[in-house]
Amino acid sequence: MLATEPARVLGIVQSPEKYLSLLRLLAMSRIDLSKDRGLWAQMRTSPFLLATKEISTNTEPKNRSSKNAADLFDEDDDSNAGIKQWVLQPASSIVVIDDYSTYQLFKGDLLAAPLEDVLEEFYIALGSVAVSHLVEQKISVGRPLDDQSASMQIQKKILERSKVFLHSYPSDQLKRPKGWLEKHLVVEYVTHISIKISLRGYKMSYNSKQTAVLKSDKGTNNMTLHITYGVDFYDISQALVRNILKRPNNEAATLFESLLTSDLQGLKRRGFNVDRILRAQAAQARIAEDERQRQLQIEEKRAKERGETPKQDQVVQEKSGYRDSDEVDMPGAFGNDSPSPVSQKKSRNIFSNLTRKLGFGDEAQEQLQHFLGGHGGHSRSGSDSKSTRQRSSSGEPPRSPPRKPGEIEKVSSPGAVQQNLVNAVQSSRAHNSSSVFTPPTVNQVKEQATYCDTTPGQNIAHIGEASNGMRIYTSRDMSVTNEVFLSQNVEAIQAFSKMLYDVGAIYDIPRYALNLVYDEAGHTIAFNLNGSLFCNLRFFLQLHWSEYNTPAGGSVAESWWWVVLAHELAHNLVKEHSANHSYYTEMFIAQYFEKMVKRTNSRLLQN
Numbered sequence: 112m113l114a115t116e117p118a119r120v121l122g123i124v125q126s127p128e129k130y131l132s133l134l135r136l137l138a139m140s141r142i143d144l145s146k147d148r149g150l151w152a153q154m155r156t157s158p159f160l161l162a163t164k165e166i167s168t169n170t171e172p173k174n175r176s177s178k179n180a181a182d183l184f185d186e187d188d189d190s191n192a193g194i195k196q197w198v199l200q201p202a203s204s205i206v207v208i209d210d211y212s213t214y215q216l217f218k219g220d221l222l223a224a225p226l227e228d229v230l231e232e233f234y235i236a237l238g239s240v241a242v243s244h245l246v247e248q249k250i251s252v253g254r255p256l257d258d259q260s261a262s263m264q265i266q267k268k269i270l271e272r273s274k275v276f277l278h279s280y281p282s283d284q285l286k287r288p289k290g291w292l293e294k295h296l297v298v299e300y301v302t303h304i305s306i307k308i309s310l311r312g313y314k315m316s317y318n319s320k321q322t323a324v325l326k327s328d329k330g331t332n333n334m335t336l337h338i339t340y341g342v343d344f345y346d347i348s349q350a351l352v353r354n355i356l357k358r359p360n361n362e363a364a365t366l367f368e369s370l371l372t373s374d375l376q377g378l379k380r381r382g383f384n385v386d387r388i389l390r391a392q393a394a395q396a397r398i399a400e401d402e403r404q405r406q407l408q409i410e411e412k413r414a415k416e417r418g419e420t421p422k423q424d425q426v427v428q429e430k431s432g433y434r435d436s437d438e439v440d441m442p443g444a445f446g447n448d449s450p451s452p453v454s455q456k457k458s459r460n461i462f463s464n465l466t467r468k469l470g471f472g473d474e475a476q477e478q479l480q481h482f483l484g485g486h487g488g489h490s491r492s493g494s495d496s497k498s499t500r501q502r503s504s505s506g507e508p509p510r511s512p513p514r515k516p517g518e519i520e521k522v523s524s525p526g527a528v529q530q531n532l533v534n535a536v537q538s539s540r541a542h543n544s545s546s547v548f549t550p551p552t553v554n555q556v557k558e559q560a561t562y563c564d565t566t567p568g569q570n571i572a573h574i575g576e577a578s579n580g581m582r583i584y585t586s587r588d589m590s591v592t593n594e595v596f597l598s599q600n601v602e603a604i605q606a607f608s609k610m611l612y613d614v615g616a617i618y619d620i621p622r623y624a625l626n627l628v629y630d631e632a633g634h635t636i637a638f639n640l641n642g643s644l645f646c647n648l649r650f651f652l653q654l655h656w657s658e659y660n661t662p663a664g665g666s667v668a669e670s671w672w673w674v675v676l677a678h679e680l681a682h683n684l685v686k687e688h689s690a691n692h693s694y695y696t697e698m699f700i701a702q703y704f705e706k707m708v709k710r711t712n713s714r715l716l717q718n
Contacts (some may be wrong), residue, residue: 117159138233162222167193202237253302266298577608586630639682
């Protein structure tokens with residue numbers, strides 16, 4: 112079925128990750144599958160393999176300067192980063208990335224296999240080609256210089272540091288034996304070097320003036336490293352890594368460059384090694400998670416210091432309410448059980464004052480008021496009757512015990528409220544997570560009611576990821592293709608996803624819990640689907656994008672979506688739009704207001 116109806120299967124599993132799991136199972140059974148010649152032939156031509164395509168505003172590669180060697184390969188450069196789109200293709204249309212530097216030059220025109228050994232071998236067996244096998248270079252080298260004394264010094268350093276570099280690589284990852292360079296490498300200074308790089312079968316090429324290039328000598332087994340004066344050691348490392356490693360990448364070239372430009376004693380003191388470099392990204396992610404957990408522990412400690420720890424009999428577990436599946440179009444478009452006119456007016460005044468202080472325009476303020484339950488927008492028919500039904504089935508809301516004559520009623524502990532906010536943030540989760548969402552424990556606070564309602568729907572599809580990893584979803588009834596939508600909105604998607612991560616960090620929301628969604632019509636600004644938070648790009652485009660790159664416009668957008676995230680985090684505690692929900696939304700805003708003001712002031716000062 113996977114080979115005959117891949118699009119249907121992808122629609123059933125609903126995520127590229129789950130589809131890749133199916134491909135891994137096939138990859139591990141590759142030998143057995145290849146024995147069935149008819150099935151194997153069908154698999155070689157069927158568009159059932161997942162590949163990624165990078166969509167970027169930069170359709171042409173950068174011109175690389177010898178003094179700025181890493182420009183093309185800086186993955187943290189937002190201007191060069193693209194959106195990753197998953198597509199189904201036959202093996203013959205997909206390339207395997209075994210030369211990352213070359214892939215970076217032409218990635219806008221290539222469909223890439225997932226970066227997993229088992230899948231790459233599977234794709235190649237079905238007909239995919241490695242990038243290095245497609246590379247064609249036309250190298251122009253000037254005449255050798257008369258004085259080659261300096262080249263001997265560079266050759267000595269290369270041979271010395273290559274031993275340190277190759278020490279951490281097993282022989283099966285090398286194109287040549289570890290002692291090969293010492294016997295066959297020659298370094299030579301020349302007047303100039305120019306290279307034209309192209310890919311066989313693709314109508315694209317790239318002209319580069321480099322300071323180092325490696326060429327094979329005809330008739331011998333030697334390799335000559337041609338270099339120019341003012342040589343960039345990154346050019347040297349990149350040329351050597353491509354000819355030494357079976358899977359060259361930017362990390363390896365950067366490592367070799369560092370070895371070439373540092374003295375041996377300094378390397379020994381620093382404990383420089385390949386494993387540490389290759390694991391740096393994973394280590395940074397772990398450090399970030401540890402820091403987030405530390406901040407959450409601090410919040411919990413502050414909660415305990417502000418009030419007594421709630422007793423066990425004060426802790427209640429919220430029970431999910433009923434759902435009316437025919438009343439919503441988008442997931443998490445929660446109903447609006449309207450509070451009493453008095454509380455509604457109070458809430459409206461609070462948010463009206465807040466939005467004025469944060470500098471929102473009339474349209475943005477009106478949209479936000481609708482979103483927060485002021486009037487219209489999210490209100491839906493039947494909410495009052497649903498509230499009545501809920502109360503009639505459970506009786507009157509719990510009342511405070513009668514007070515003795517002269518006794519002053521005590522308000523709820525601030526620590527209990529703050530602990531609820533911490534619990535709400537901790538319960539945020541990734542969409543399509545294998546773990547089951549459990550509503551967080553809510554400490555009883557008598558200032559809020561006790562009912563909730565969960566009404567998620569399912570009308571969205573995952574279509575790709577932003578360069579920072581944020582998942583992108585669209586409604587299933589889009590009028591344009593996914594590729595067209597992503598191409599038209601790549602800059603806004605990159606900016607919006609970065610802004611959501613920055614604003615979410617104020618609440619310590621885990622990155623994996625934030626998602627970007629887009630629909631062409633409707634009133635859903637954002638929604639909370641079982642702890643996963645979705646923010647609508649359409650509202651960002653219409654309300655904020657035109658002024659976002661100005662200091663004031665960027666600050667207004669961040670403040671606006673900061674309020675939206677407070678609203679959605681409150682849904683981790685209370686599902687319905689009710690007085691309870693408004694209470695916790697206001698508590699989130701009050702609790703984190705100082706951090707938001709500091710960020711806004713810092714942003715304005717930087718600009």
